[in-house]
Amino acid sequence: MGLYRNIMVAVDFSPHSEKAVSRATALAEALDARLQLVHVVEVPTYPVLEDVAVSGLPGMWDVNLTEALMEASRRRLHNVAKRFGLSEDQCEVLVGVAKVDLVEHADQVGADLIVMGRHGEGFFESLVGSVTDSVMHHAHCDVLAVDVEVPQEKDGERVGDPHEQA
Numbered sequence: 001m002g003l004y005r006n007i008m009v010a011v012d013f014s015p016h017s018e019k020a021v022s023r024a025t026a027l028a029e030a031l032d033a034r035l036q037l038v039h040v041v042e043v044p045t046y047p048v049l050e051d052v053a054v055s056g057l058p059g060m061w062d063v064n065l066t067e068a069l070m071e072a073s074r075r076r077l078h079n080v081a082k083r084f085g086l087s088e089d090q091c092e093v094l095v096g097v098a099k100v101d102l103v104e105h106a107d108q109v110g111a112d113l114i115v116m117g118r119h120g121e122g123f124f125e126s127l128v129g130s131v132t133d134s135v136m137h138h139a140h141c142d143v144l145a146v147d148v149e150v151p152q153e154k155d156g157e158r159v160g161d162p163h164e165q166a
Contacts, residue, residue, distance in 0.1 A: 004142075006034045008111035010102050010135070013039075013076055016117020020146040024115035025084045033113075037091045038105055039077050040098040041069045066095060099134035111141055118145040 009024040011017045021037065028035035043066045070093055077091045094101050106114050116132055136143045 004031050004033050004113040006109065006111050007031075007036070007113045007115060008102075008106050008109065009035065009037050010098070010114060010116035010131070011037050011039045011077060011080060012098070012117070012131075013080070014117055015148050016146065018080070018117075019148050020115045020117045020144075021080060021084055023144070023146045025086070027113075027115070035086065035090055036109065036111075037077055037081055037086065038094065038102065039073050039092075040094045040096055040101050041066070041073050042098060043069060043095060070095065099131045099138075102131070102135050103138045103140070107140055113142045113144060114139055115144045115146060118147040 004027065007024050007028050009017075009021050011021060024035060027033065073093045074091070077093060078088045081088060081091050092105070094105060102114065102116075105111075114135060116135065118132055132143075132145050136145065
């Protein structure tokens with residue numbers, strides 16, 4: 001039995017998540033583990049007083065906007081998968097709140113490792129805190145936070161991450 005059998009990668013399309021996919025792909029190959037790429041679409045909500053009165057929860061979202069964001073995210077995630085030699089079957093796009101839904105999805109699919117970029121991109125993340133930090137504190141499995149290293153040169157040759165794919 002290997003150390004990790006089911007690896008989930010959180011993808012937000014930032015350089016950090018690209019690096020996370022690279023690292024997770026190498027780990028999955030080395031460990032003969034299952035690999036899944038996951039992106040969470042965080043749909044903007046608009047406060048509506050009726051929502052608070054009826055459900056106790058503020059906000060509503062536009063269904064057409066949600067569908068458009070889901071389709072665009074699905075295409076982008078499939079492109080990422082293709083660049084790393086992965087199939088579309090290894091991709092999952094969810095709608096929700098990334099810091100909550102990544103943990104829940106990892107539980108649902110039985111992930112024993114979540115790989116994600118140390119820093120992500122997104123307006124909401126800058127307002128409410130790091131998705132990575134939240135996932136690290138709430139996940140029921142190991143979490144690997146991958147950093148993007150700036151390539152350095154030594155004696156005129158590029159020195160980079162030995163795990164980086166060519």
